[in-house]
Amino acid sequence: MLRVGVNGYGTIGKRVADALAAQPDMKVAGVAKRTPNFEATAAHRAGYAVHAVGDAAPFAEADIPVAGDLDDLVAVSDVVVDCTPAGVGARNREVYEAHDTPALYQGGEDAEAVGASFNARANYDEIARGDAEHVRVVSCNTTGLSRVLTPLAEAYGVEKTRATLVRRGGDPGQSDRGPINDILPDPVTVPSHHGPDVNTVLPDLDIDTMGVTVPATLMHLHSVNVTLESDVDAEAIRETLADESRIFMVPEHARVAGPGHLKELAKDAGRPRGDLWENCVWEESIATEGRDLYFFQAIHQESDVVPENVDAIRALVGDADAAESVVRTNRALGVGRFDAPTDRVATTGGAAASADD
Ligand SMILES: NC(=O)C1=CN([C@@H]2O[C@H](COP(=O)(O)OP(=O)(O)OC[C@H]3O[C@@H](n4cnc5c(N)ncnc54)[C@H](OP(=O)(O)O)[C@@H]3O)[C@@H](O)[C@H]2O)C=CC1
Numbered sequence: 001m002l003r004v005g006v007n008g009y010g011t012i013g014k015r016v017a018d019a020l021a022a023q024p025d026m027k028v029a030g031v032a033k034r035t036p037n038f039e040a041t042a043a044h045r046a047g048y049a050v051h052a053v054g055d056a057a058p059f060a061e062a063d064i065p066v067a068g069d070l071d072d073l074v075a076v077s078d079v080v081v082d083c084t085p086a087g088v089g090a091r092n093r094e095v096y097e098a099h100d101t102p103a104l105y106q107g108g109e110d111a112e113a114v115g116a117s118f119n120a121r122a123n124y125d126e127i128a129r130g131d132a133e134h135v136r137v138v139s140c141n142t143t144g145l146s147r148v149l150t151p152l153a154e155a156y157g158v159e160k161t162r163a164t165l166v167r168r169g170g171d172p173g174q175s176d177r178g179p180i181n182d183i184l185p186d187p188v189t190v191p192s193h194h195g196p197d198v199n200t201v202l203p204d205l206d207i208d209t210m211g212v213t214v215p216a217t218l219m220h221l222h223s224v225n226v227t228l229e230s231d232v233d234a235e236a237i238r239e240t241l242a243d244e245s246r247i248f249m250v251p252e253h254a255r256v257a258g259p260g261h262l263k264e265l266a267k268d269a270g271r272p273r274g275d276l277w278e279n280c281v282w283e284e285s286i287a288t289e290g291r292d293l294y295f296f297q298a299i300h301q302e303s304d305v306v307p308e309n310v311d312a313i314r315a316l317v318g319d320a321d322a323a324e325s326v327v328r329t330n331r332a333l334g335v336g337r338f339d340a341p342t343d344r345v346a347t348t349g350g351a352a353a354s355a356d357d
């Protein structure tokens with residue numbers, strides 16, 4: 001049983017902790033946080049040992065028992081998943097190294113500084129075979145691009161990818177970043193950092209990306225053009241992507257217009273926090289013109305990296321291979337499954353859809 005510490009219990013950290021707790025081969029050794037806010041209370045109520053980073057007194061005032069400090073958490077962890085804000089993880093590395101404890105970092109950390117980057121579909125085996133002790137799980141947009149481009153490259157060869165990322169302005173809970181009322185080239189420099197970030201896990205891929213930030217919070221939206229190495233028809237692409245466990249092929253009959261509907265679908269299906277761990281690719285958007293492929297996909301930035309963190313732990317210290325880990329992670333979380341009535345609509349058309357047709 002792998003004991004995993006989670007340092008930083010916010011948007012990503014709390015989701016990673018819950019995903020780890022669901023795994024048959026892992027347990028949450030504890031979580032660390034600086035301030036005893038509502039999330040710290042929720043962590044305590046979820047049964048996670050709460051460790052205080054810095055002054056522990058405010059936790060006592062908030063009736064949150066403290067199991068120790070960050071050092072104490074690392075001492076009882078086989079692996080630590082750092083989910084602190086961008087750039088903070090790099091500062092925590094020395095604590096993990098002092099305990100000789102392998103650690104995962106998130107996409108906000110500098111790829112060069114961490115040294116190795118991870119995406120289960122793109123490079124699980126490379127990380128598992130390697131000797132990296134500190135690995136960065138690539139960010140949500142890079143996760144979404146890597147997951148879809150890897151199978152396309154494997155099946156057809158990819159000559160060039162061009163993607164425009166319409167990025168949400170901030171997460172629903174990030175009120176300090178709003179209110180937002182603009183449309184920004186972001187970054188205004190082209191290509192954006194996303195292409196090189198994809199190259200940290202797919203080094204040979206020729207990809208250019210552009211970023212735009214908009215007044216939205218629910219999901220990112222990608223407009224993707226891939227020039228393949230051979231002519232292909234849209235049906236073959238649909239079949240290839242439908243085989244990917246972490247790609248949800250949004251069917252036309254579901255009448256999903258955008259992230260608003262997708263989040264409703266996830267909540268109706270009883271997903272925790274309305275999370276969508278999968279890339280959401282609109283089936284009807286898939287179009288081909290000779291060797292050129294076009295499609296739209298939506299990425300739930302708060303959760304698509306969560307199963308990746310679970311797999312990255314096994315790649316780092318576990319004994320499972322890529323296929324085993326992904327199956328185990330997906331099964332424990334319910335990735336690719338929508339249990340409520342929407343499941344019938346999403347997969348087979350079901351009674352609801354036929355009534356509408
Ligand atoms: N949100 C997103 O859309 C995505 C974020 N990421 C990446 O994930 C990482 C975390 O982001 P996110 O979860 O959104 O950030 P949040 O701000 O939501 O959460 C950060 C957490 O870390 C805690 N924290 C802050 N400083 C420290 C510290 N020194 N030690 C321990 N805990 C600390 C914060 O609470 P407190 O201050 O109370 O301790 C909070 O619990 C970043 O690298 C980000 O780039 C990746 C993909 C998507």
Ligand SMILES: O=C(OP(=O)(O)O)[C@H](O)COP(=O)(O)O
Pocket residue numbers: 107139140141142167169170194301
């Ligand atoms: O979109 C993200 O990063 P990315 O666009 O750099 O891949 C992550 O969701 C983090 O975004 P943020 O830095 O706007 O919180």
